[in-house]
Each structure stands twice: as C-alpha cells, then as structure tokens.
Amino acid sequence: MALLQGPRILILLMLISFPAVSAVLFTPALPQLAHYFGVTDSVAGITMSIFLVGYSIGQLPYAPIANRYGRKKTIYIGLSLSLVGTxxxxxxxxxGWLIVGRFLQSLGSAVGLQITFTMIGDCHVGAQATKAISFIMLAFAIAPGLGVAVGGFLTDSFGWKSCFVFLTVYTFLLALLCLSLPETAPRFDKEALRLSKIGREYARQFSNPSLILHGLFVGLGTSLIYVFATEAPHIAISRIGLSPSLYGLLNLIPLTGLALGQLIASRFAGIVSVRRSMLLGISILTLGMLMMLIPFSFGFVLSWALFASQAIVMVGNSWMFSNASSEGLSTSTDKAHGAAVLQFINMSFAAFSTYFVSSWLPQTALALPLVYLVIVLLLIILWLMLKKHHSASAK
Structure with a gap:
C-alpha cells in the first residue's frame, strides 16, 4: 500500500508530530506558569514529566484497540481523549487540575506516535521501513523545535493559555484530515480485547530481547529531546536572560540537527549496517555533549553552548533513533503490539529522565550536560549488549 504518497504524507507528519507538539508547545511558558499559579519551577516542571508518564502508558492500550477496531477508529479514540485533556x-x-489535564492529554495524544509506527509496520519492511521511518521522523524531529517556537510567540503575545487554544485547533484539524487515511490493518481481530489474549501478546513482546534492547536505545534518544525541552527554558530564560519568543526562535537551531540526522539515516539505509549506524550516531552525539559540558563546567553558560551543541547532539541522536526503531520493530510479527512495547519503553525512559532531572537534580545549568554524559555511557553499554546478543543469535 502506498502509505507515503500525496496528501497522506502531510497527514502522517501531523499525526506523529501531535504528541510531541502537545508535550513541548507550552514549555516557553513554564516560568510564566509557575508565577501564575504561585508555585516553584520544579512544581511547574511536573506538567512536563506527568505528560511523559501518560505518554508512555498510553502506548499500550492502543495496540489491542487497533487490532480489534482498526487503525483509523483508534486514532479518533485517542484524539477525543486528548481534546478533553486540552x-x-x-x-x-x-x-493540580492542570496536571490532571496534561495527563489526560498525554494519554490521548499517545495515539499519534503508536499508530503511525503501526501503520508503517503494516506497509513497509527492512530498509524500506528504515527509509519510511527516517522520513516520518523528520516531522518528529522538527515538531518539538517548531512547537517551542510557536509556544514562545503565543506566550509572549497572548499568555500561556493561548498554547492550549492552539492545541485545541490542532486536534480538530487533525481529526478532519485523518478521514482520508486508508485503513492498513490486515484484518480485524474480534478476540483482540480479551484480557487473556492481551496478556499473552504483551508477554511475548516483552520476552523479545532484541525489541527490548532497541526500545531502551530509542528511549535514551528521546530522553535527550525531552530533558532539553524541560531544562533549557530555565537555563535560557532564567539564567541567560532570553525572552520566551527569542528562546523559541533559537530552539529552531537544534531541529536542524535532527533533520540532518534523519536525512543521513535515510541516505545510508541499506548501505551502512544498522549497528554501525547506531555507533556512528552515538559518536556524533558524544561530540555535541562535550561541546556543552566543557564550557558549562567552567561557568560559560552561553546561548551558543546550549543551542549549537544540542544541534550536534541531535544529528547523532536522530541517525541512531531511526535505525534502532526500524530494527526493533522488524523483530516483531505483530506490528501493533511490537510498536506499542517499543514506544512504551521509549517514552517510559523519557518520562523517568525528565522527572529525575526536574525533581531531584539541583536547578543548575551544569545538570543538563551531566545527564547527557550519563545517557552517552548507557548508550555505549547498550550497544555492546546488542553486539553480544547478535553474535550469540548468529551461532
């Protein structure tokens, strides 16, 4: 099925971008939000971490729903729940009510990521899947930067509530556009919602070591995006002194790195092996991490050290992410449940990382590159584990 042709491309780009935009659009408003409700920056940051918790949990129920009722009906279930939260x-x-709303919003918007990956898995395999994911991930890459830029403008011009007005319009527009998407489910499984079958399917997916290891890879990669989205506003606005709108514009710099990484991943798919591509991605993002860590360690907390280094991090991250996602999904025969488990692990890591950074680490600029250092070390360990797993499987 020609899923990535014509207007369908735009719709899928908007669909996979939906949760990312919902997550980060209002991050430039976090300092304003804290002042409005009279809470600390850490409490305001919970609105981000709780979103990621719901985002990760939301990956799991949509797989059996999609197998029972189809991909399109599942999209509308998620969009409806997200609208209530927004x-x-x-x-x-x-x-407190805002935090509850963010949780409901995240549960609903999770459908965008999960169903997009499921539909790609329905229609594409192998190197074709890597290229498809790389192309679609361009939107996932660009969406956070554009979302923050739009959020900064809205916050400066109309206040923090305007961010949720924008998301309401986005939800209605996406619902209208999704009417033209094809149904890609190979069949409708009337037994899909039986608890015993759901349990068996997820037990089978969680016992797949390759899927789990690749899920951990993409989770650490996503953590680099959302930890930055949570911490960078405080560094840029409160520490460096940028306005929300200027912060939003400068946040477009890292997305160029994300887009470049996706283009590299698409260009070399099928030419450079998946494991080698993942290692090259880790090497590039390590360079970006050092570009931030070194000046921050000596007290030079400057805009270029924050945004330019993040762009380098994102080049490597997006190259690694595309290959890890497609390879992990290829090991599962049930694409809906495989995508659900992959993205559950993915967003669970992002949620934990964001919560840990915002709630437990001191609110200093150096905390951000130090967290990046830990993530790099974990990625290297995971890569070695994957290498060992593949060597054992080949025997």
Whole structure:
C-alpha cells in the first residue's frame, strides 16, 4: 500500500508530530506558569514529566484497540481523549487540575506516535521501513523545535493559555484530515480485547530481547529531546536572560540537527549496517555533549553552548533513533503490539529522565550536560549488549 504518497504524507507528519507538539508547545511558558499559579519551577516542571508518564502508558492500550477496531477508529479514540485533556488545561483553576489535564492529554495524544509506527509496520519492511521511518521522523524531529517556537510567540503575545487554544485547533484539524487515511490493518481481530489474549501478546513482546534492547536505545534518544525541552527554558530564560519568543526562535537551531540526522539515516539505509549506524550516531552525539559540558563546567553558560551543541547532539541522536526503531520493530510479527512495547519503553525512559532531572537534580545549568554524559555511557553499554546478543543469535 502506498502509505507515503500525496496528501497522506502531510497527514502522517501531523499525526506523529501531535504528541510531541502537545508535550513541548507550552514549555516557553513554564516560568510564566509557575508565577501564575504561585508555585516553584520544579512544581511547574511536573506538567512536563506527568505528560511523559501518560505518554508512555498510553502506548499500550492502543495496540489491542487497533487490532480489534482498526487503525483509523483508534486514532479518533485517542484524539477525543486528548481534546478533553486540552480543554481541562485551558480552563484549569489550579495547578493540580492542570496536571490532571496534561495527563489526560498525554494519554490521548499517545495515539499519534503508536499508530503511525503501526501503520508503517503494516506497509513497509527492512530498509524500506528504515527509509519510511527516517522520513516520518523528520516531522518528529522538527515538531518539538517548531512547537517551542510557536509556544514562545503565543506566550509572549497572548499568555500561556493561548498554547492550549492552539492545541485545541490542532486536534480538530487533525481529526478532519485523518478521514482520508486508508485503513492498513490486515484484518480485524474480534478476540483482540480479551484480557487473556492481551496478556499473552504483551508477554511475548516483552520476552523479545532484541525489541527490548532497541526500545531502551530509542528511549535514551528521546530522553535527550525531552530533558532539553524541560531544562533549557530555565537555563535560557532564567539564567541567560532570553525572552520566551527569542528562546523559541533559537530552539529552531537544534531541529536542524535532527533533520540532518534523519536525512543521513535515510541516505545510508541499506548501505551502512544498522549497528554501525547506531555507533556512528552515538559518536556524533558524544561530540555535541562535550561541546556543552566543557564550557558549562567552567561557568560559560552561553546561548551558543546550549543551542549549537544540542544541534550536534541531535544529528547523532536522530541517525541512531531511526535505525534502532526500524530494527526493533522488524523483530516483531505483530506490528501493533511490537510498536506499542517499543514506544512504551521509549517514552517510559523519557518520562523517568525528565522527572529525575526536574525533581531531584539541583536547578543548575551544569545538570543538563551531566545527564547527557550519563545517557552517552548507557548508550555505549547498550550497544555492546546488542553486539553480544547478535553474535550469540548468529551461532
């Protein structure tokens, strides 16, 4: 099925971007949000970490729903739930209600990532899948930067609530566009929602070591995006003194790295092996991490050290991410459940990393590159584990 042709491309780009935009659009407003509700920056940061918790949990229920009712109906279930959460955020009287709204919003918007990967898995395999994911991931790469830029403009011009007005319009527009998507489910499984079958399917996926290891890879890669989205506003706005709108514009710099990494991944898919591509990605993002860590360690907390280094990190991260995602998904015969487990692990890591950084680490600029250093070390360990696993499987 020609999934990536014509207007369908734009729709899938918007669909996979939906959760990322929902997550980060209002991050330039975090300092304003904290002042509005009279809470600390750490409490305001919970609105990001709780979103990622719901985002990760939300990956799991959509797989059996998609197998039972099809991919398209599942999209509308998720969009409806996200709309309820967005409206609750818009009219939230307290920070507590805003946090509840963000959780509901995240559970619903999770459908965008999960179903997009499932539909690609339905229609593409092997190097073709890597190229498809690389292309679609361009939107996933660009969406956070554009979302932050739009959020910065809205916050400066109209206040933090305008971010949720924008998301309401986005949800309605996406629902209208998704009407033209094809149904890619190979069949509808009437037994898919039986608890015993759900348990068996997920037990089978979670016992797949290759899927789990690749899920951990993409989770650490996603952590680099969302930890930056959570911590960078405080560094740039509160420490360096940038306005929310200028911060939003400068945040477009890292997305160029993400886009470049996706183009590299697409260009070399099928030419450079998956494991070698992942190692090259780790090497590049290590260089970017050092470009941030060294000046920050000596007290030079400057805009270029924050944004230019993040762009280098994202080149390597996106190259690694595309290969790890396609390779992990290829090991699962049930694409819906395989994609669900892959993205559950992915977003769980991102949620934990964001919560840990915002709640437990001191609010200093150096905390960001130090977390990056830990992530790089974990990626190297995982790569060695994958190499050992593949060597054992080949015997």
């Amino acid at each position: 409206l609750l955020c818009w009219f939230a009287p307290t920070i």
